Structure formats: structure tokens, C-alpha cells
Amino acid sequence: MTQVDLLKLNVNEHTEKKNGLTYLSWAWAWAKALIADPAATFEVKMFGDNPYMVIGDTAMVWVTMTMFGKPMTCMLPVMDNKNAPISVKGRQYKDKYNKDQVSIIDSFNVNTAIMRCLVKAIALHGLGLYIYAGEDLPEEPRLEPEPEPKPELKPETAEKLGQSVQKAVKSVAKAVGAPEQEKAAYDAKMVLFGEVIVEYLKLNTTDADLVSYWKKNQGQLDQMKASHPDLYSQVLIRFSEARAKMKEAK
Secondary structure, eight states: OOHHHHHHOOOGGGEEEETTEEEEOHHHHHHHHHHHOTTOEEEEOOBTTBSSEEETTEEEEEEEEEETTEEEEEEEEOBOTTSOBOOSSOEEEEOTTSOEEEEOOOHHHHHHHHHHHHHHHHHTTTTTGGGGTTTTOOOOOSSOOOOOOOOOOOHHHHHHHHHHHHHHHHHHHHHSOGGGHHHHHHHHHHHHHHHHHHHHHHSSOOHHHHHHHHHHTHHHHHHHHHHOHHHHHHHHHHHHHHHHHHHHHO
16 A cells, blocks of 8 residues: 555545544554554654643644654644643633633643644545645635636637546446436546546646635535545545645745
């Protein structure tokens, strides 16, 4: 198994939703890492006697994951169940029953942060990377700039894509019975939609345009995610790569 295989792997069945975020099981992710590379190791960085770095009144854990001979380091704040940084010195608050409580760094929440950080470090090697692809989407600006002209697909590119999909539909429809033709057409439609998005990403555009384009096609993308998860993962990876290149260019 290679990093390319890890990038293509669908991990949705091993995730859970919590407070609007998606979490991947650390035990399952670690098992997959060992299958991909039996020599895989991870290391939690120590800061004196503590496995976390103090930043102001908050803490950050560091985990280095080594796979295929390449170390990758990820950092993560120690957070509470609302994904807010926990105070090192302690913070008093009242719970929903109006009782006084104290939120403070302890062994439990530090350990939780370390294991979540491990999963993210593994993701840097490819496994479940698409889960984190949207977490750095920029917030809506308070003052929006004047809209720039949206680049369009070149006519010859769209025509070429259309011809290739039509050939695929005819080929599949010929190989299967009539009841399967509708499914074949739908599959071809999803493939075309994915190819159109990939071609759009190659055009000279901005990061804001990429995000806007993704949101405008969210409905079809959700359909693709449900019916063609592997194709969706590939499109999401290409989208993330395009945004990363855009940020590097800046």
C-alpha cells in the first residue's frame, strides 16, 4: 500500500460527527497505518515533564508520524467538548444547572488531544486527508470586493469531455441490459461532473473563486459523495491541492 492508495481510501464508515466536526477513529487509523507501513511509528513531543507546549494560558500538543521513511509533524490545541482551548491555569464557569465548574488542563483532555493529533498526523500521509480539506475555508469577509469575471471552461474542453462521456454511456449501455442504461447514464453524468470540476481547477483563478465554485455546486457534490464516494474523494483531493498551490503562489 502506498500514499496514493491511502489518499483514495474511503474512511467514512469509521468516522463520527460531533459538534459539526467529523472525527476518525484513532485505533482504526493507526491499524491502517501499520498495514500500509509495518515500520510506521509516532512520537509525542515532550516539553520538560509535560507532553504539551504552553501558549499564553492554553496548550498545544505535537505528534510526529513517520511512514514510508518520512516524518510528518502535526499540532493540535487541547480543547474541551465545544472545541474551545482549555485554560492551563483553570477557568471558572457555571454549567447548565447553574453550578460552579472549573475547566482546566488534565491528563484526560491532554490524552484526547494527543490521539486526535495522531489521526491528523496520519492524515498528512494521506489517510482520511479529505476529512480536513474544508476546515480551513475562509470566513465570509465583512466587506466583499468587487466580483471578478468568472473564468469559463474552454469550448473545446467542454466538447471533448462531452464526447468522451457519450462514448462511455453508449459502451456501457451496449454491454448491459436496458434496465441498466439509466444507471449507466447517471454514472457517466457523475464522471463528467467530476472532470468538469478538475478542468475548472486548472484555470487561472483565485482561492475565493475556488471556494465559491465549490459552494455553488454543493448539491451535486453531495450527490456524488453519496453515490460515488471514490470519485468524490479524488475530486476533493484535487480541490485541496489547487487551493494549496494558490496559497503558495501568494
